[in-house]
Every structure is written in structure tokens, then in C-alpha cells.
Amino acid sequence: MSRISEATVRRLSHYYRVLEEVAAEGKRMISSHLLAEREGITSAQVRKDLSSFGSFGRRGLGYHVEHLRGEIRALLGLDRRWRACVVGAGHIGTALLGYRGFSDQGFDIVAVFDADAERVGRTLGGLVVRPVAQLSARDGFEIGVIATPVRAAQEVADALVAAGVSGILNFAPRKLRVPESVALRTVDMTMEFESLSYALTHARAAGPRRRRPRVAR
Amino acid sequence: MSRISEATVRRLSHYYRVLEEVAAEGKRMISSHLLAEREGITSAQVRKDLSSFGSFGRRGLGYHVEHLRGEIRALLGLDRRWRACVVGAGHIGTALLGYRGFSDQGFDIVAVFDADAERVGRTLGGLVVRPVAQLSARDGFEIGVIATPVRAAQEVADALVAAGVSGILNFAPRKLRVPESVALRTVDMTMEFESLSYALTHARAAGPRRRRPRVAR
Numbered sequence: 001m002s003r004i005s006e007a008t009v010r011r012l013s014h015y016y017r018v019l020e021e022v023a024a025e026g027k028r029m030i031s032s033h034l035l036a037e038r039e040g041i042t043s044a045q046v047r048k049d050l051s052s053f054g055s056f057g058r059r060g061l062g063y064h065v066e067h068l069r070g071e072i073r074a075l076l077g078l079d080r081r082w083r084a085c086v087v088g089a090g091h092i093g094t095a096l097l098g099y100r101g102f103s104d105q106g107f108d109i110v111a112v113f114d115a116d117a118e119r120v121g122r123t124l125g126g127l128v129v130r131p132v133a134q135l136s137a138r139d140g141f142e143i144g145v146i147a148t149p150v151r152a153a154q155e156v157a158d159a160l161v162a163a164g165v166s167g168i169l170n171f172a173p174r175k176l177r178v179p180e181s182v183a184l185r186t187v188d189m190t191m192e193f194e195s196l197s198y199a200l201t202h203a204r205a206a207g208p209r210r211r212r213p214r215v216a217r
Numbered sequence: 218m219s220r221i222s223e224a225t226v227r228r229l230s231h232y233y234r235v236l237e238e239v240a241a242e243g244k245r246m247i248s249s250h251l252l253a254e255r256e257g258i259t260s261a262q263v264r265k266d267l268s269s270f271g272s273f274g275r276r277g278l279g280y281h282v283e284h285l286r287g288e289i290r291a292l293l294g295l296d297r298r299w300r301a302c303v304v305g306a307g308h309i310g311t312a313l314l315g316y317r318g319f320s321d322q323g324f325d326i327v328a329v330f331d332a333d334a335e336r337v338g339r340t341l342g343g344l345v346v347r348p349v350a351q352l353s354a355r356d357g358f359e360i361g362v363i364a365t366p367v368r369a370a371q372e373v374a375d376a377l378v379a380a381g382v383s384g385i386l387n388f389a390p391r392k393l394r395v396p397e398s399v400a401l402r403t404v405d406m407t408m409e410f411e412s413l414s415y416a417l418t419h420a421r422a423a424g425p426r427r428r429r430p431r432v433a434r
Binding site: 075078197201 | 400
């Protein structure tokens, strides 16, 4: 396979979570049915996703947990550590710095920057907030997280690109321009609400207890 | 069409953003090419997504902006308002309450709750933080947002279900059990990082300037 869609990458992330859980429970094998059940997708989809990168379960036995986990880990780039910085020490930045899950998966947030002199010098998640003007290639950041107000986001994106990051995770609700060589993901909270309102609208149309989304036309 | 995948719903949300932008610019028509270009997907995908719910562009003219916008708005359940509450007045809750974009799309956050007596009574985003024990069906919430620590998340989910919500947006990094009649979306920040590490890993393998992800095996 030469290309994986973003939706497939998301499903692989999900499978990886399930595999970590069952590994922690000491299980050696897992069926596509169980991988599917836990995520609310079909076992046929699981088999298709996994076969497309060369991993095949054995009929009646399923997938070898450790082997599959190792393969997905490598595929997702989780078999190494990533140096990340956060720009913006407001509520989102603070929430991100307080979350230990990133480091567990290999994402080390090693610096935090802010433009506000009042915030510079404070300690957040064990890091001293630095002035955003100090952002430079010397730190060797690979991933930059934008957690600033909308009006500052493009300028910060430009500064991160100049500092040499290869990927940007953007929490500001606006589109950013970055060079093609830089991967950009924008977390759009409104989109999460819209996914819910879609589900609720179509559950209602089909009756109160019905979950499967349906379109009227 | 009887069913739309979550990935399709996300693309519809994207198209809706683009349509709002071009409507604000006063444009009457938009091509599938432009809808695609702005989102980095193919125009064939746009045409497929839109035709599958009965909207067809006219060759050489494209789609009628207002008409298409109205159709997607109705499909996503954005042609009405939704009553939502936030449980957890920490950093994520505060960030959500400070964001005006939700209300613009019809999501009214009308209450905020917290279990911490220190936070109860404070004002956040114009709302007074209420004790979580006050969460009840009397308020008529349709959507509940969980922005609590992991350890409280399941209990809060149960309380939201008891209060009659139809949908839950969960920011706590754990799986929650809810009845089948309740739609649940979990925002997993680590997954966003993993989407980036996947892109960076496969961009690197194929050379510094290459964007298209490639899998070695």
C-alpha cells in the first residue's frame, strides 16, 4: 500500500489503544471481532485496514497482540520520541502541558512560549514559560503546537516554520498557510459538536431509540 | 443514501466552513475544484460526497453557494439551536466557555458545573459555576461536555445520561460507557499528535520535501 487516508490513520490509533489495553491485561491474541467491537466498527473493516499494511490474522486465532502492536507503533512513528513545543500559555496550552498521556506515547513537550510578558517566567507543567521571540532552530523542535488567540496564529505558524518544525498542531480556529513540506493538523472543536448534532438529528428523525444515522432525502 | 460515515460528516463540516467563507465574500457559485482545493482533498471526492446526498453541481458553473450551504446546514443539524452544558470548570472547560464559535453555529453553552466547592460560584464566560449535584433533567440539556479529570468522567457521564442528554462530548482520555441511545464523541488529543507523527515519519522516509505518505512494506 502506498498511501493511507487520515481516517485510516485514526482507526490505526484506535486499534493501537485497544492493543495497549489488552496487552496490559496479559492477552496474547486478539480477534478482529474484538478490535472492532471495542471501537464500534465492523470486523471486516479491521481486517481490511490491517491486511492493507501486510498484517493478517489467523483464522480462529486472530492477531498476535505484541506483534501487531509493534507494527502499528512503527507505522504511526511511535517507536521513537518527538520534541515538541507549545506556543500559548493560556487555558489550552495549560491543559496540554498538564496532560501526561503525550509523553507516554513519545511526545515530549520540552518548551512553552508566550508573547505576554505577564506569563513569561511562570512555571507550567514543570517548564518555565519563555518569550515567544526566543523561538529558534537551536532548540530542534520537530512539532509545534499553536494554542494562541486567532489573531496571533499565522505569525506563530511562520515563526515555527522558521524554527524548523516539520509538523504543526493548531488549536486556533482559523486556516493557516504553511509550506507544503510542513504537516498541519487543525483541531476544530466546533466540528466535534457538529458530529454530535448530525448524530442527534438523524437519531431523532428515525425515532428516539434509534442510533443509526439516516438521511431523509 | 441511508448512512454517512463519520469521516464524511467531517468533510461536510469542512465544506460548510468553506461555503460560509465564500458566502461572506459575496460569491454565488463555487466549483468542486475550489471546495477541494481549500481542503486538500480531490474534487472527485467533493462531487461524490455532495451527490450522495442529492446535491449536484452544474458543469462549468459549480454549486450554488447559498443552496448548498442550506442543505449541509440542515443535514448537520445546524438549522436549530442546541442546549449544552459543560461539566468541569478547569482549563479545558474554561477554554470552551471562552470560545464564541460554538454559539455562532447554534451550540449554546447555557450552564457550567464543577464538583470543587472552590470553583462553584465563580463566573466563567458569563455563567456562574454550579455544583455538579445540581445537574438534573429540569434544565433540558441536549448535549453534555465532559471536561473533568479522568477519574470523575464515568460518574459525570452517568449523571449527564440521567439528566437526559442525547449526546456527550468527552475530553477525558478514557472510554466511557453510555446507553446506545446516547451519542458519544471523545476528543483524543494524543490521536492528533499521532496523525502528525505518521505524516512526519512517512514524509521523512520518502525524502525531505515529499509530502505524500508512503509505507515501506
